[in-house]
Amino acid sequence: MAVNRGTGTGVEQDGAEPIELLACGRDAAQVWDHAARSELDEHERGCPHCAAAGADARTLDRLVHRMAAEPLAPPPSVMDQVMGAVLAELRPPDLLSLASPYGPARLSRPAAAAVLRHVVDRVGGMQARSCRIAPLAEAGGTGPTAVLVAMTVTAQFGVDLASVSARVRQLLVAAGEQALGIPVCRVDIDIVDVFDDTTPRGNRS
Amino acid sequence: MGAILRAERTDRAAPRVDQLGGCPGYAVPDPVYGAVPGRPGRVDRPDLDEQTLVVRAQEGDAAAFEQLARRHQAALYRLAVRVLGNPTDAEDALQDALLDAWRRIGRFRGDSAFSTWMYRVVTNRCLGVLRRRPPTAPVHEMAEPATAPGRSPEHVVEVDAGMDALRAALRQLPDGQRVCWVLRELEGLSYAEIAEVTGASETAVRGRIHRARTRLAEVMGPWR
Numbered sequence: 001m002a003v004n005r006g007t008g009t010g011v012e013q014d015g016a017e018p019i020e021l022l023a024c025g026r027d028a029a030q031v032w033d034h035a036a037r038s039e040l041d042e043h044e045r046g047c048p049h050c051a052a053a054g055a056d057a058r059t060l061d062r063l064v065h066r067m068a069a070e071p072l073a074p075p076p077s078v079m080d081q082v083m084g085a086v087l088a089e090l091r092p093p094d095l096l097s098l099a100s101p102y103g104p105a106r107l108s109r110p111a112a113a114a115v116l117r118h119v120v121d122r123v124g125g126m127q128a129r130s131c132r133i134a135p136l137a138e139a140g141g142t143g144p145t146a147v148l149v150a151m152t153v154t155a156q157f158g159v160d161l162a163s164v165s166a167r168v169r170q171l172l173v174a175a176g177e178q179a180l181g182i183p184v185c186r187v188d189i190d191i192v193d194v195f196d197d198t199t200p201r202g203n204r205s
Numbered sequence: 206m207g208a209i210l211r212a213e214r215t216d217r218a219a220p221r222v223d224q225l226g227g228c229p230g231y232a233v234p235d236p237v238y239g240a241v242p243g244r245p246g247r248v249d250r251p252d253l254d255e256q257t258l259v260v261r262a263q264e265g266d267a268a269a270f271e272q273l274a275r276r277h278q279a280a281l282y283r284l285a286v287r288v289l290g291n292p293t294d295a296e297d298a299l300q301d302a303l304l305d306a307w308r309r310i311g312r313f314r315g316d317s318a319f320s321t322w323m324y325r326v327v328t329n330r331c332l333g334v335l336r337r338r339p340p341t342a343p344v345h346e347m348a349e350p351a352t353a354p355g356r357s358p359e360h361v362v363e364v365d366a367g368m369d370a371l372r373a374a375l376r377q378l379p380d381g382q383r384v385c386w387v388l389r390e391l392e393g394l395s396y397a398e399i400a401e402v403t404g405a406s407e408t409a410v411r412g413r414i415h416r417a418r419t420r421l422a423e424v425m426g427p428w429r
Contacts, residue, residue: 029415072286077296
């Protein structure tokens with residue numbers, strides 16, 4: 001590639017060398033980008049310096065595309081080991097106390113939250129996002145074990161929000177008592193987003 | 206949409222969960238995400254959006270984190286392999302980086318895409334590995350890649366030899382250039398996204414990528 005090494009006036013790159021200008025004065029990086037996208041302008045198509053840069057770009061591009069298409073996937077052992085470490089690191093102190101006549105019983109708060117989220121997920125038209133469980137004593141109440149549940153959810157566009165929310169609320173209260181053994185005295189539901197059933201899976205914002 | 210519903214319920218006479226059709230067989234509910242290969246009993250939830258998974262993981266939900274990690278692990282592994290130059294180091298770096306991500310996910314504020322944040326975690330881990338490596342031979346000492354003595358590029362199997370040559374040339378680039386080039390040319394990130402990943406300015410990123418391209422084109426001359 002023909003470059004103008006002596007008179008290049010490109011911007012300094014955080015203390016690195018400036019991008020060289022081609023002998024015709026064009027920004028070499030820009031010409032390369034144009035060539036890689038097959039979007040050379042009129043000057044770039046006719047100029048020998050730009051043409052040389054473009055040829056470099058196209059030559060390299062063929063191999064680069066092949067390299068990008070190479071199948072590379074980590075072995076399953078990577079995720080297995082990561083999740084083993086993650087689960088071993090779960091912190092025990094974040095616990096909810098359960099009423100038990102047989103001595104102290106405690107439940108991990110993230111596990112309880114996961115159960116309640118699962119309840120919401122099973123309801124058509126709504127999915128749980130955040131789930132905060134606070135003992136009522138912390139929230140200003142009097143009962144030692146009753147809790148306040150504050151959830152954020154996403155709702156499917158078009159569902160009857162009031163009706164679905166009422167159902168979710170009933171389910172959360174029931175799940176708290178029947179599945180977790182924790183009286184749920186209050187359920188706050190914030191609907192923070194909507195999703196369309198036609199939105200591609202996994203691409204919702 | 207902001208908060209449009211906020212309500213309070215104190216009714217203790219709640220119906221049974223199974224009576225409401227919510228969770229049949231709910232005696233020991235399992236907040237599962239999926240029939241993940243190798244993890245019996247877990248149900249994949251491809252319908253959950255990324256933001257929901259991030260929030261759940263930030264609140265300590267390991268299953269949500271696992272799903273996020275599985276979604277991104279292939280791209281992160283490709284980055285690590287290209288930057289570090291070998292699969293073994295890449296596996297170690299990816300493993301450490303994912304554990305870093307779990308420990309630090311509470312600090313992710315959503316200012317950038319989650320994938321960008323994950324790329325940053327992996328990039329930092331890879332650069333740390335490279336810093337601890339003994340220095341490699343400088344570029345001018347690099348053997349002409351895949352050009353066996355007495356054989357011109359015309360006499361080798363050109364495609365594979367070209368790929369080998371490109372890999373070798375990539376390994377010889379300065380680390381910062383290699384990271385930027387891989388993110389741009391192999392992972393398809395924009396200059397702005399690469400700047401976020403690397404913490405460099407967009408102009409610096411553009412310069413590094415151009416110098417990497419120029420160097421690679423130079424080295425790959427015999428395969429033209």
